[in-house]
Amino acid sequence: MTQGVxxxxxxxxxxLAPIAKEMCGVGRRLADALGEPLIAAxxxxxxxxxxxxxxxxxxxxxxxxxxxxxxxxxTASYCTVLGQIAEQAEPEVLLVGMSDNGRDLGPRxxxxxxxxxxxxxxxxxxxxGTRLLEATRPxxxxxxxxxxxxxxxxxxxxxxxxxxxxAAEPDTGRQGEIIxxxxxxxxxxxxxxxxxxxxxxxxxVRLEDxxxxxxxxxxxxxxxxxxxxLEPCAKSLGGTIGASRAAVDEGWVPTQLQVGLTGxxxxxxxxxxxxISGAAQHxxxxxYSKTIVAVNRDPDAPIYQRANIGIVGDYxxxxxxxxxxxxxxxx
Amino acid sequence: xxxxxxxxxxxxxEAPKETFRIDESGMKILNPPNxxxxxxxxxxxxxxxxxxxxxxxxxxxVAVSMGETGATRALKQAxxxxxxxxILLQDESFADADAASTAYVxxxxxxxxxxxxxxxxxxxxxxxxxxxxxSGIAELLGLPSVTAVQKVALQGDTVRVERILExxxxxxxxxxxxxxxxxxxxNKPRYPTLKGIMTAGKKQIPVWDAAELGVDAAQVGSAGAxxxxxKLYVPSFDGDCEFIAGETPEExxxxxxxxxxxxxxx
Numbered sequence: 001m002t003q004g005v006x007x008x009x010x011x012x013x014x015x016l017a018p019i020a021k022e023m024c025g026v027g028r029r030l031a032d033a034l035g036e037p038l039i040a041a042x043x044x045x046x047x048x049x050x051x052x053x054x055x056x057x058x059x060x061x062x063x064x065x066x067x068x069x070x071x072x073x074x075t076a077s078y079c080t081v082l083g084q085i086a087e088q089a090e091p092e093v094l095l096v097g098m099s100d101n102g103r104d105l106g107p108r109x110x111x112x113x114x115x116x117x118x119x120x121x122x123x124x125x126x127x128x129g130t131r132l133l134e135a136t137r138p139x140x141x142x143x144x145x146x147x148x149x150x151x152x153x154x155x156x157x158x159x160x161x162x163x164x165x166x167a168a169e170p171d172t173g174r175q176g177e178i179i180x181x182x183x184x185x186x187x188x189x190x191x192x193x194x195x196x197x198x199x200x201x202x203x204x205v206r207l208e209d210x211x212x213x214x215x216x217x218x219x220x221x222x223x224x225x226x227x228x229x230l231e232p233c234a235k236s237l238g239g240t241i242g243a244s245r246a247a248v249d250e251g252w253v254p255t256q257l258q259v260g261l262t263g264x265x266x267x268x269x270x271x272x273x274x275x276i277s278g279a280a281q282h283x284x285x286x287x288y289s290k291t292i293v294a295v296n297r298d299p300d301a302p303i304y305q306r307a308n309i310g311i312v313g314d315y316x317x318x319x320x321x322x323x324x325x326x327x328x329x330x331x
Numbered sequence: 332x333x334x335x336x337x338x339x340x341x342x343x344x345e346a347p348k349e350t351f352r353i354d355e356s357g358m359k360i361l362n363p364p365n366x367x368x369x370x371x372x373x374x375x376x377x378x379x380x381x382x383x384x385x386x387x388x389x390x391x392x393v394a395v396s397m398g399e400t401g402a403t404r405a406l407k408q409a410x411x412x413x414x415x416x417x418i419l420l421q422d423e424s425f426a427d428a429d430a431a432s433t434a435y436v437x438x439x440x441x442x443x444x445x446x447x448x449x450x451x452x453x454x455x456x457x458x459x460x461x462x463x464x465x466s467g468i469a470e471l472l473g474l475p476s477v478t479a480v481q482k483v484a485l486q487g488d489t490v491r492v493e494r495i496l497e498x499x500x501x502x503x504x505x506x507x508x509x510x511x512x513x514x515x516x517x518n519k520p521r522y523p524t525l526k527g528i529m530t531a532g533k534k535q536i537p538v539w540d541a542a543e544l545g546v547d548a549a550q551v552g553s554a555g556a557x558x559x560x561x562k563l564y565v566p567s568f569d570g571d572c573e574f575i576a577g578e579t580p581e582e583x584x585x586x587x588x589x590x591x592x593x594x595x596x597x
Contacts, residue, residue: 075476100496104478107430107463111470116431116557119461134561139459140360141344143351146459147562191475191509195491195502208497212597237597245515255481255516256498261460262479262514264497270596279348291596293587294572302348305570311587313580321584329592 002154005031006091009040009054010099016053019097021167026124027095028058028168033126037061041085043078045071055176057168067183072194073101075108077185083112085181093133094155098162106159116150117157122164141261142280163267163288200256205240212239212270215259216247219275223252233323244282260285274315278303332448332485334381337437338396339371340405341458358560360458370405373453375520377513380483381451382413388485391415393444397436403536410531411523422541425552432555434467439544449490454479454512469510477503481516
């Protein structure tokens with residue numbers, strides 16, 4: 001008898017990763033809709049505190065797999081351990097957040113458990129009549145939305161797009177049960193060796209953490225204006241720059257600056273899109289921003305359908321004037 | 332090393348937005364009228380990666396695609412780019428497959444092909460954007476999988492890849508046959524040459540059906556699907572964009588600052 005909503009509560013160091021708090025938030029909501037417990041799976045090395053944190057963020061029961069071999073994410077080891085936890089916990093619903101690792105893990109885990117998966121969901125609800133998970137996801141780069149149900153198998157799995165679900169707020173008074181999991185993964189048997197991790201050079205605010213993002217697209221026609229016009233303005237406001245996939249594919253800016261379906265998902269307070277037409281692929285990455293400002297010379301650009309504030313004009317003139325006025329206003 | 336590339340033919344994502352159409356009752360993304368379908372863009376990155384590996388280390392590249400008769404078009408195009416052989420997996424019973432039943436048919440086909448050291452796939456398909464099938468093939472064949480890589484190289488039987496991370500990348504060595512999914516950062520796919528098109532034109536594309544593959548009828552197409560699309564729709568956006576006025580772009584820029592200040596956004 002399957003019961004409950006299980007989440008992969010991903011860790012960052014010894015603590016819950018931001019995406020895990022988002023999974024706690026949506027997981028708790030779905031568990032309450034079903035009237036069933038929220039189960040968290042914490043996997044890593046030295047992650048005992050994260051289990052307590054998961055309880056504070058809404059979990060009723062936490063399975064903890066803590067072992068040296070789980071120090072670094074590997075598809076094979078994490079899939080084995082999470083598969084084992086899912087078979088033990090027998091949840092109705094299993095959610096994995098779309099981080100670098102969750103994106104890789106989710107599909108493999110679904111096939112391990114021989115169950116259906118809805119990928120990259122942005123809306124999850126429980127149907128009051130059928131009690132089935134209704135998982136809604138953008139398709140065709142966001143041109144359409146599909147609602148997916150999993151009727152034949154359990155758990156009903158979904159991977160969840162980052163920053164689309166509100167994070168749970170901690171309550172340190174909450175009580176929950178912690179269950180230690182035996183880890184039988186042998187490091188020598190893993191088919192992949194991690195040679196090294198290379199951090200991209202970056203200075204200042206991380207794109208995904210920035211409160212203000214000023215992005216440029218194909219209309220910038222080269223790398224220069226990213227650094228001569230957009231970046232000074234972004235920096236003066238404590239923000240950073242982003243780019244559309246077109247600008248990254250042209251090689252104008254590094255791939256780490258790409259906002260969109262296959263790039264970063266951002267939800268800043270203010271997102272200023274300069275010379276970006278507003279393809280669904282791009283809006284998938286910035287559509288959850290609090291305020292979207294579009295600056296484009298084309299009054300018919302699709303981005304104005306998604307923007308809160310629009311300026312029809314040349315960013316080369318608009319942005320420096322905007323920056324100057326901000327400096328004056330903010331002293 | 333022999334390499335297998337999986338391909339999907341999709342509606343052209345570069346087609347104008349106003350030509351985008353869906354069948355809301357049939358739960359299908361339709362091909363826009365008069366615009367030919369194309370090889371999924373990420374699959375082209377996988378083909379390009381395979382061809383570069385072949386050029387460096389030899390071996391054969393075989394492309395395999397599950398689809399309707401029209402999907403021979405994608406296979407021909409792959410062969411025009413330099414892929415040695417194309418195989419079409421086609422049967423009435425394969426219709427309305429989901430990721431689970433697609434991965435099953437592709438895995439059976441890959442078993443039948445037999446000779447491979449590496450299976451390359453695109454990181455996702457631009458129509459349904461699921462990125463499930465490659466991991467499914469790997470799981471069904473009991474192979475290691477690494478997804479979304481920006482570089483793939485061979486060192487003997489070891490496949491060295493760079494998996495893209497939010498703040499950089501990780502270098503991984505995969506020992507033995509494996510499934511790797513390629514991202515658009517990896518390369519710029521080549522265009523077919525005239526000679527390539529001529530050569531591809533002369534080659535036959537074998538069609539493998541359910542009987543040829545010896546598949547279990549309960550695991551293919553809609554019968555083997557584990558997910559069901561219950562609703563498909565085009566989202567509407569309110570479009571209540573507030574336009575900032577001004578005589579000049581400079582004035583609009585300044586007015587934007589004033590308005591954002593007024594709204595307490597800055």
